[in-house]
Amino acid sequence: MHFSGIDVTIFFIYLSVILFIGLWVSREKKGHEKDSKDYFLASKALPWWAVGSSLIASNISAEQIIGMSGSGYVIGLAIASYEWMAALTLILVAKYFLPILIDKGIYTMPQFLEIRFDKRVRTSLAVFWLLVYIFVNLTSVLYLGALAIQTIIGVPLIYGILGLAAFSALYSIYGGLKAVAWTDVVQIIVLVIGGLVTTYYALNFLSGGEGFFPGLVKLVKTVPEKFDMILSPNNPNYSELPGISVLIGGMWIANLFYWGCNQYITQRALAAKDLPEAQKGLVFAAYLKLLMPLLVVIPGIVAFSLHADLAKPDEAYPWLLNNFVPAGMKGLAFAALIAAIVSTLSSMMNSTATIFSLDLYKQIIRKNASEKELVKVGRIVSGIAIIIAVSIAPNLISISQAFQFIQEFTGFISPGILVIFLFGLFWKMATPNSALTAAVLTIPLSAAFKYFLPSMPFMDRMGWIFLILAASVIIITLIEKKGIDKKAIVLNRQLFATKPIFNIASVGVILILIVLYACFW
Numbered sequence: 001m002h003f004s005g006i007d008v009t010i011f012f013i014y015l016s017v018i019l020f021i022g023l024w025v026s027r028e029k030k031g032h033e034k035d036s037k038d039y040f041l042a043s044k045a046l047p048w049w050a051v052g053s054s055l056i057a058s059n060i061s062a063e064q065i066i067g068m069s070g071s072g073y074v075i076g077l078a079i080a081s082y083e084w085m086a087a088l089t090l091i092l093v094a095k096y097f098l099p100i101l102i103d104k105g106i107y108t109m110p111q112f113l114e115i116r117f118d119k120r121v122r123t124s125l126a127v128f129w130l131l132v133y134i135f136v137n138l139t140s141v142l143y144l145g146a147l148a149i150q151t152i153i154g155v156p157l158i159y160g161i162l163g164l165a166a167f168s169a170l171y172s173i174y175g176g177l178k179a180v181a182w183t184d185v186v187q188i189i190v191l192v193i194g195g196l197v198t199t200y201y202a203l204n205f206l207s208g209g210e211g212f213f214p215g216l217v218k219l220v221k222t223v224p225e226k227f228d229m230i231l232s233p234n235n236p237n238y239s240e241l242p243g244i245s246v247l248i249g250g251m252w253i254a255n256l257f258y259w260g261c262n263q264y265i266t267q268r269a270l271a272a273k274d275l276p277e278a279q280k281g282l283v284f285a286a287y288l289k290l291l292m293p294l295l296v297v298i299p300g301i302v303a304f305s306l307h308a309d310l311a312k313p314d315e316a317y318p319w320l321l322n323n324f325v326p327a328g329m330k331g332l333a334f335a336a337l338i339a340a341i342v343s344t345l346s347s348m349m350n351s352t353a354t355i356f357s358l359d360l361y362k363q364i365i366r367k368n369a370s371e372k373e374l375v376k377v378g379r380i381v382s383g384i385a386i387i388i389a390v391s392i393a394p395n396l397i398s399i400s401q402a403f404q405f406i407q408e409f410t411g412f413i414s415p416g417i418l419v420i421f422l423f424g425l426f427w428k429m430a431t432p433n434s435a436l437t438a439a440v441l442t443i444p445l446s447a448a449f450k451y452f453l454p455s456m457p458f459m460d461r462m463g464w465i466f467l468i469l470a471a472s473v474i475i476i477t478l479i480e481k482k483g484i485d486k487k488a489i490v491l492n493r494q495l496f497a498t499k500p501i502f503n504i505a506s507v508g509v510i511l512i513l514i515v516l517y518a519c520f521w
Contacts, residue, residue, distance in 0.1 A: 003153070007331030014190060014335035015167070018342070021186060022171025022179040035371035039176035039378055040107055040354045041271040050181055051281025054268045054347075055090075056288045057184035060191060061344030064296045065337055066144045067406070070313035072300025075237040076226030077520055080293035081246050082254070082407075084513055087286040089255040091506045094269075094282035097260045099495045100425055102275045109263045109421075110359040116424040116487050117432040119363065124439045125420070126359035128413050129263055133352045138345065138389035140406050143396040144314065145341035151318035152334060161393050164341055165386045172346035173382045176375070177271055177354075180346045187339040188288070194336020195295030198317070201324045202302040219298070223305045229520045242457040250459030253466050254407060257414035261421045264351030276499050283505040290512055345386070352385045353378035408458040415466040416442025423473050428488035434476035438469040445469070 003011075037043060046054070071079040106112045110129070114122035146160030155163070171179045203215025206222075220227055230246070231238050242249075259265055272278035296317075303316035310319060317337075325333050357378045362369050369377070419438045423430040445468060449461045456464075 003330060003334075004327035006328050007334070010331030011335050011338075014331075014339070018183050018186060018339070019167075019171055022175055022183045025182045026171065026175030026179045034176065034375050036107070036358065036374045036378075038178065039375045040350070040358065041267070042176070042178040042181050044271055045273060046181055046268065046271045046277075046281075047273060048277045048280035048284060050185055051268050051272050051278060052284030052288065053188040054181040054184035054343075055265060055281065055285040056292075057187040057191060057340070057343040058180075058264060058268065058347035059344070060292060060296070061141050061145075061340045064292070065195070065340050066148050066314050066317050067140075068296040069300035069303070069317040070315070071240075072226075072297035073304045073308075073310070073313045073316040074300075075231075075240060076223075076228065076301060076304075077293065077297060078229050078231050078237070078241045078246075080297045081229065081241065081251055083289050083292045083296075084516060085247075085251055086255050086259060087289040087509050088513060089252075089259045090282045090286040090289065091509060092256070093260040093266075094279040094502070095498060095506075096496060097266075097421075097425065098269055098278055098282070099275060100489055100491075101266065101270065102272075102278060103495065106270065108355055108358050109261055109266060110355060113420065113424065113435070114363075116489060117420075117430075117435045121420065121432060121435045121439060122359060123364065124436065125417060126355050128417070128439070128443075129355055130352060130360075132410060132413060133264070133348050133355075134385050134388055135392065136406060136409050138348050138352075138385060139392045140396060141341060141344050141348070142389055142393040145338075145345075146393065147314065148318050148337055148341075151315055152321055152337075158394055161390055164338075164345060165390050168342045168345035168349065169383065169386055172349055173379050176378070177267065177350050180343070180350050181268060181271065183346070184343050187343040190332070190339045191336045191343075192288075192291070192295065194333045194339070197329050197336070198321055198325055198333045199294055199298055199302075201326065201329070202299055202320045205324050206302055206305065215302075216298070219302060219305055223301060226301045226304060227520050229517060239455070239457045240459075242460050245457075245460055245463065249463040250411075250457075250461070250466075253415055253418055253462045254411065254459070256422075257418045258410075261417050263355055264347045267347075267351055267354065276502070279498060279502050280505075283502055283509065286509045287505075290509065290516075349382040349386055350378075353382040356381045411458055411462045412443050412446040415446070415462050416469055419466060419469040419473060423470070425489060426491070427477075428484045429477050429482070430473055430488075431477050431480050431482060431485055432487075433480065434473040437476055438473055441469060441472065 068079055101112060104112060104115055106115070110122040110126040113125055142161045142164055145164045146157045149155045149160035150157050171183065200212050203212050203219065207215035207218050231241050231243055233243065269278040269282060272281055299320050300316040303320055308316060308319050310316060321330065321333055357374045361377050362374060416438045420435045424435065442465065445465050446461065449456065449465060
């Protein structure tokens, strides 16, 4: 792709601004040394708009912009269920999960599991998270980002991987969550504006120069089969999104796990000034999620309608950027893509460091570790994690739809983790042994279902495994007959009370979702 002088200038201004902000906010006052609260929870000082921005900047990455556009090319708007149902999930998490987690003053999600159950559950889940973050999430984001760079400007894949890893590490390893969260405020602005630029020019071309909305109307008329939110069993992509069970089954497991139990997401909410600020941040993120399909799914459908000649579906977004975004705007659109990738990489590195330092190193390896030592270990682990991911990422080249790959293999652990958290939060009788059993069984059960029932849609598989593990928790708990567990969470109505502004904003999200699903059912 040809970059004009102004494109190059815009792109390098973006890089410079992000690096400057990251290093600037990482500074400490004279005589003050970063402790674990500063490094892992941004000093617990984030306002709602920073929480919401960082949530979405961390969430939207190459797997969405590149991967979801690829799935939009193949499947259509139905893939937007991940985004739109996430909006509702964020409200549920803000209302029912956050009050308990913040009340307990936790730093990490595994830490909560020790507070509620015991150290065995904490350690096993910490290991699961580290494996997923390093070997699935970090590697796939690096690969997809480098693939986009290769397609757009011709940089060899390995150099793209190395460049993305190095840039994200420059400020995040030193500055911790504070650097990540505050740069994310800029990243989300660049991401939304740059993403809309690509969508606008693609739809404008489709409409013959008549603009955005005429292009969108023409797109719906040209490929109506791509605008079914609920796929029928005879749809060739039914196995990816199995009809109505998306709304009542596995999708809920994926979303509740991701937004409610996932360290690199919840860490932003835990870093908020207080609970109301965290809840406002999550509902702000919900509105951003409603907007995301316009940036990450519609471009893939446009590429399909234009009969794009692609080697693989994940090339849809780079193809549009190459062919339809004019000189002078490509730099901004490309910066949006890099912003999405870098913010997610930085977040995952920081959360990997947080879990290892606080849940494994301090709990098992060196119990009397000082605050200074924990920060040092966190920085070292961030570096090691990204190095491992860099070494693995080139091997993902054979994947067709990377977004679906990530969802499926994250789904190996998400049913078990969600079962443990739901019963830990809301069932006073659940015992440590029942939780540990669910943790131990989740991967073997997932692997067995995939091997013996390969034709079962992975989303349905997650649903069945969730039910089996939930049953195992109930059965083991009843066999042990201990009554209310001594570590049970004490719940009351006041704990779940929310401010009027949160309630009004939540109703707005729900009404918009009703309209969207009514229009594209």
